[in-house]
Amino acid sequence: MNFQGLTKVETPTFYLDVAFKRGKTRADIARQKTGMRDPLRKSKEIEQARVEAVKDYLVGAFDAIVQKFPRYDQLPEFYKELMSITLDVGELRVSLSRVAWASEKIKEFWRRYRAQIQRAPEAKLVNKPRKEFYGRIASVVNQLKHPCVVIDESRKIMKGYPHIKTEMRSVAIVGFPNVGKTTLLYNLTGSKPEIGAYAFTTKSINVGYLMQGDEKVQLIDTPGALNRVDKMNDIEKQAHLIMKLVAEKFVYVYDLTEPYPLKLQRELYESLKKFKKDILVYVSKADIIDASLIKKFSQEHKVISDPQILKNLI
Numbered sequence: 001m002n003f004q005g006l007t008k009v010e011t012p013t014f015y016l017d018v019a020f021k022r023g024k025t026r027a028d029i030a031r032q033k034t035g036m037r038d039p040l041r042k043s044k045e046i047e048q049a050r051v052e053a054v055k056d057y058l059v060g061a062f063d064a065i066v067q068k069f070p071r072y073d074q075l076p077e078f079y080k081e082l083m084s085i086t087l088d089v090g091e092l093r094v095s096l097s098r099v100a101w102a103s104e105k106i107k108e109f110w111r112r113y114r115a116q117i118q119r120a121p122e123a124k125l126v127n128k129p130r131k132e133f134y135g136r137i138a139s140v141v142n143q144l145k146h147p148c149v150v151i152d153e154s155r156k157i158m159k160g161y162p163h164i165k166t167e168m169r170s171v172a173i174v175g176f177p178n179v180g181k182t183t184l185l186y187n188l189t190g191s192k193p194e195i196g197a198y199a200f201t202t203k204s205i206n207v208g209y210l211m212q213g214d215e216k217v218q219l220i221d222t223p224g225a226l227n228r229v230d231k232m233n234d235i236e237k238q239a240h241l242i243m244k245l246v247a248e249k250f251v252y253v254y255d256l257t258e259p260y261p262l263k264l265q266r267e268l269y270e271s272l273k274k275f276k277k278d279i280l281v282y283v284s285k286a287d288i289i290d291a292s293l294i295k296k297f298s299q300e301h302k303v304i305s306d307p308q309i310l311k312n313l314i
């Protein structure tokens with residue numbers, strides 16, 4: 001699922017400016033049409049064209065905002081929970097319904113003032129309903145100041161969500177920072193994410209795919225799983241949701257060079273058991289660790305230290 005394509009939501013002033021410009025253009029075109037001698041009919045044609053252009057633009061823009069925004073209720077559980085922890089779902093819902101309401105109001109005013117323009121008994125009275133229409137529309141649209149901000153802020157947050165295929169079989173790579181999770185993901189899938197020398201710099205969830213026979217499997221490198229559920233930052237919360245809701249299995253990465261003490265690494269491993277999922281234990285950096293150390297460690301755990309062997313077990 002990918003929220004990159006959500007379109008930017010502008011300010012009410014922006015929408016009104018564009019709408020009134022469109023209205024003017026369409027009125028000018030109507031004015032240039034020749035062949036209509038009756039000035040009353042001609043001026044009605046011009047104003048009808050104007051209000052219709054304004055209505056078309058605003059209704060089109062507002063309906064697009066509402067329709068293109070993902071429906072919370074129809075999202076996979078992972079994205080629902082992600083929205084709940086990263087933005088105000090209730091306020092977003094209200095804001096979207098305000099925009100939908102504005103679109104309905106504009107159509108309603110358009111029908112009313114179009115009829116009034118049509119009924120105007122003389123040319124100089126044609127402008128009056130048109131002006132009233134503009135005033136009513138502007139006051140409706142100006143009420144969208146806050147909703148537009150809320151929707152656009154939500155859009156920006158959602159743009160940063162990881163692209164997870166929630167329906168695909170998924171395996172999470174878990175472990176302390178710097179133990180080699182991202183490097184392992186790269187070795188298994190060839191995807192080239194950021195491999196950092198710094199513990200806390202990973203800003204995103206990395207995803208890669210590998211083929212297991214005919215089946216495509218999603219591998220998710222979950223950064224910053226730091227054993228402190230109460231103090232998780234946003235990215236750690238995302239990682240936690242992936243472990244809880246998306247991954248069916250974990251690869252736990254132990255690093256025996258101990259960028260973090262083995263004791264802490266064991267504690268994190270133990271804490272994963274609460275998810276009640278299969279855990280494959282991988283020992284990273286086998287190229288720089290004494291083979292005897294891995295051997296000793298493998299008395300404690302069934303361990304894998306070769307990415308290619310791990311690949312077949314995923």
Ligand SMILES: Nc1nc2c(ncn2[C@@H]2O[C@H](COP(=O)(O)OP(=O)(O)O)[C@@H](O)[C@H]2O)c(=O)[nH]1
Binds near residue numbers: 195197199286288
């Ligand atoms: N020698 C060696 N270094 C590794 C290996 N895996 C990771 N590293 C290094 O360990 C550091 C942290 O790796 P990274 O994959 O970013 O760890 P992450 O924070 O768990 O994602 C980087 O400097 C990597 O180059 C490995 O198998 N062998």
Ligand SMILES: [Mg+2]
Binds near residue numbers: 181182195196
């Ligand atoms: Mg990493």
